Amino acid sequence: MMKIKTPKKGRVKRELDKRAPKLVETGKKTLILQGTKTSGTLNCVLSEIYHLKKGGAVRFTRKNDNIRPFESGGETSLEFFSLKTDCSIFVYGSHSKKRPNNLVIGRMYDHHVYDLVEVGVENFKSIESFTYDKKIAPRVGSKPFIAFIGEGFENVDELKHLKEVLLDLLRGEVVENINLAGLDHAYVCTAISSNKVYLTHCALRLKKSGTVVPRMELVEVGPSMDLVVRRHRLPNEGLRKEAMKTAKDQPKKKVKNVSSDAIQGTIGKIYIPDQKVGEMALPNKAKGVKRERREAKNKEANEHASKKQKEESE
Amino acid sequence: MEMETETQKPFQVDMGNLLAFNPFHNFPSLPTSRDELVKECIQEGTKLVQAIADSIFNLPSTEDADGPLVKLPTPTTKLPREKHLPKPKPPTKWEEFAKKKGIKKRKKDKVVWDEQTGTWKRRFGYDRVNDDKDIPIIEAKMTDEPGVDPFAKRQDDKKKRVEKQEKNRLQNLKQAAKIGALPSHVQLAATALPITGTQAPPKKVTKDELGNVAGMAATSTASGGKFDRKLPGEKPAKKQGKHRKFLPVVEGSGIGSREKEQTENVLNKLISKHSHEILNVDKAVTMYNVKKEKKARNKRNQEGKSSSATNKLKPKKQLHKKNGKKGPGSSKKGKAK
Numbered sequence: 289m290m291k292i293k294t295p296k297k298g299r300v301k302r303e304l305d306k307r308a309p310k311l312v313e314t315g316k317k318t319l320i321l322q323g324t325k326t327s328g329t330l331n332c333v334l335s336e337i338y339h340l341k342k343g344g345a346v347r348f349t350r351k352n353d354n355i356r357p358f359e360s361g362g363e364t365s366l367e368f369f370s371l372k373t374d375c376s377i378f379v380y381g382s383h384s385k386k387r388p389n390n391l392v393i394g395r396m397y398d399h400h401v402y403d404l405v406e407v408g409v410e411n412f413k414s415i416e417s418f419t420y421d422k423k424i425a426p427r428v429g430s431k432p433f434i435a436f437i438g439e440g441f442e443n444v445d446e447l448k449h450l451k452e453v454l455l456d457l458l459r460g461e462v463v464e465n466i467n468l469a470g471l472d473h474a475y476v477c478t479a480i481s482s483n484k485v486y487l488t489h490c491a492l493r494l495k496k497s498g499t500v501v502p503r504m505e506l507v508e509v510g511p512s513m514d515l516v517v518r519r520h521r522l523p524n525e526g527l528r529k530e531a532m533k534t535a536k537d538q539p540k541k542k543v544k545n546v547s548s549d550a551i552q553g554t555i556g557k558i559y560i561p562d563q564k565v566g567e568m569a570l571p572n573k574a575k576g577v578k579r580e581r582r583e584a585k586n587k588e589a590n591e592h593a594s595k596k597q598k599e600e601s602e
Numbered sequence: 603m604e605m606e607t608e609t610q611k612p613f614q615v616d617m618g619n620l621l622a623f624n625p626f627h628n629f630p631s632l633p634t635s636r637d638e639l640v641k642e643c644i645q646e647g648t649k650l651v652q653a654i655a656d657s658i659f660n661l662p663s664t665e666d667a668d669g670p671l672v673k674l675p676t677p678t679t680k681l682p683r684e685k686h687l688p689k690p691k692p693p694t695k696w697e698e699f700a701k702k703k704g705i706k707k708r709k710k711d712k713v714v715w716d717e718q719t720g721t722w723k724r725r726f727g728y729d730r731v732n733d734d735k736d737i738p739i740i741e742a743k744m745t746d747e748p749g750v751d752p753f754a755k756r757q758d759d760k761k762k763r764v765e766k767q768e769k770n771r772l773q774n775l776k777q778a779a780k781i782g783a784l785p786s787h788v789q790l791a792a793t794a795l796p797i798t799g800t801q802a803p804p805k806k807v808t809k810d811e812l813g814n815v816a817g818m819a820a821t822s823t824a825s826g827g828k829f830d831r832k833l834p835g836e837k838p839a840k841k842q843g844k845h846r847k848f849l850p851v852v853e854g855s856g857i858g859s860r861e862k863e864q865t866e867n868v869l870n871k872l873i874s875k876h877s878h879e880i881l882n883v884d885k886a887v888t889m890y891n892v893k894k895e896k897k898a899r900n901k902r903n904q905e906g907k908s909s910s911a912t913n914k915l916k917p918k919k920q921l922h923k924k925n926g927k928k929g930p931g932s933s934k935k936g937k938a939k
Contacts, residue, residue, distance in 0.1 A: 289792070289793040290772060290776065290790045290791065290792060290793065291790070291791045291792075291793045292771070292772060292775060292788060292789075292790060293788070293789040293790070293791045294787055294788055294789075295787055300787075301787045304786050304787045305786050305787065307786065308688070308786030309685040309686055309687065309688045310685070310688065311687065311688055313683060313684050313685070316684050376684040376685075395682065396684070397682055397683065397684070397685070397686075398685055398686055399685075402682060411636070431620060432620065433620045433621075433622070433650075433651045433654055433655075434619065434620060434621045434622070435621075435622050435623075435624075435646075435647045435650035435651055435654075436621070436622070436623040436624070436650075437623075437624045437627050437643065437646045437647065437650065438624070438625075438627050438628060439625050439626060439627065439628050440628075441623065441625065442625040451623075452679075452681065455619065455621060455679065455681070456681050456682075459619050459620075459621070462618070462619075462677065463674065464673060464674060465671050465672065465673050465674065466658075466671070466672055466674050467666065467668055467669045467670070467671055467672075468658070468659065468663065468669055468670045468671075468672055469668060469669025469670070470668070470669065471620075471655075471658075474647065474651050476643055476644065476646075476647030476650075478643040478646065478647075480629070480632065480639070481632070486639065486640075486643055488640070488643065488644070488647075490644065490647065492651070500659050500660065501652075501655055501656050501659040501660065502655070502659070503652070504648055504651045504652045504655055505648065506644050506647055506648045506651065508640070508644065512640070523682070528682065530686070531682035531683050532680055532682055532683070533683065533686075533687055534680075534683075535687060
């Protein structure tokens, strides 16, 4: 037997609607978590990634002993967390003798692991170690510029993959309109060698250039680190095809009260609220006043009018 | 999107993602110190960011209170989706039927003029027009069955209609779930296991049962819970388990005789339970018959002593044959039987 279950509260329904598959997706949430063992560097890296992605990230601080993204069966709880938190990118930190300062960045499709990249963190410099003018500090949630430098990103498979994953992780929300005054930070990724990428976070300083376009100046604000690619797993071809599907025709939102005519052009309908004549306040006819006083008032008014008339007649 | 810069090298610029990519840069020789490397990277990065800014700041903008707003083009770099594309909802059985028959939806007013009361009333819901509940008298018809409450029947019929609709709804939702096009806020949950008899669904422990168990646990110490420290606000245990009492077996008066009484009670109960089995009906019947026969024989012996010898040998056969002649004798036999 089956039972139909629907949420009892409106808030729950709205939350479920938010999580439903959409025709046009706006942004992916990031889940940041760690394994049983981490290092100080890694803790710092994870918390700073969380700091950079604040608003679109969920941070788990407990140890997770049954997450091994690359092994079969080790992604079960990861997929469960993804379902619970509605995150589709995860950053998983672990530290071992074989793979020190290990960071696994992966993406999810329909709450199943889509692809994985494993990188080692080296030469990490935290946000605190940079000194700069706090006025130019990037604001939380603003859309960043992303720059990829180096031929490695095109020639080497791993780096090509890493580029895609980093772009997905860093780009933030997909927006239609952007405020030019709100552009204040940039990520710069440089391929140093065939398996090493230098990633840094910079603030922007806009200088006058005499034209519309200001001259850009990058100021390093941190964090910055070297990412050494270790293992990676590409999505299988079928899944990739499925995930790359896009909505061809977006449904047009019906505009209310506007119609178009071949001869008259666009016609708009305007509704004017009722004139509330009955509720209008009228002078000297207040019902709340006692009858005697009301009558006295009326009398006075009449006398006043007659006096005026008299004066006029005189 | 590609554009030329002063270095004559095209950068790949994706304005939708604010992304720029320089696929031609490579270090002729890796800088020896870290600072030099960082410096060069940032220099290159600046060029790229400038390239993005060049294209973005030249887009047509609208002034806003917070700054110029620019409409970004759609991203050119393709990235995988987060979830599958939403699937269209399959038509319900009624929708299919209506399409086949060419039935079209008509818009109906929400309120209807009620002639009985002379007011506008809702078409459905509370205080609706033509509500069955408002009719106080139902006229009897020739076809009415006697003994059926027409009001209860009407109520019952309505309940059945609602149930049927609910069943249809579930069926349609099941069809939708098969394709994966269930509305986001609806979940279909299994109420019972499809195969019955394998495992009963776990029963929820009630508050009473829990209290009983807790009470028993509290008194299951050596002292029967007497010297246990009570928690602040702890209530006395609800149900303390029964403890067995052993009575002395040695006979005597007072408590000594209690044991005998108890066992006798049990025995009596057992015997009384099976007392109807003590009377052997078959045996009783035969005994009764034999007694009766004996009586009858004695009587006959007193009536005629001469024929007694022949009678003894073959009593029944003769009796049957001489039915008519020996009236009183035969009738007596018949009665006895």
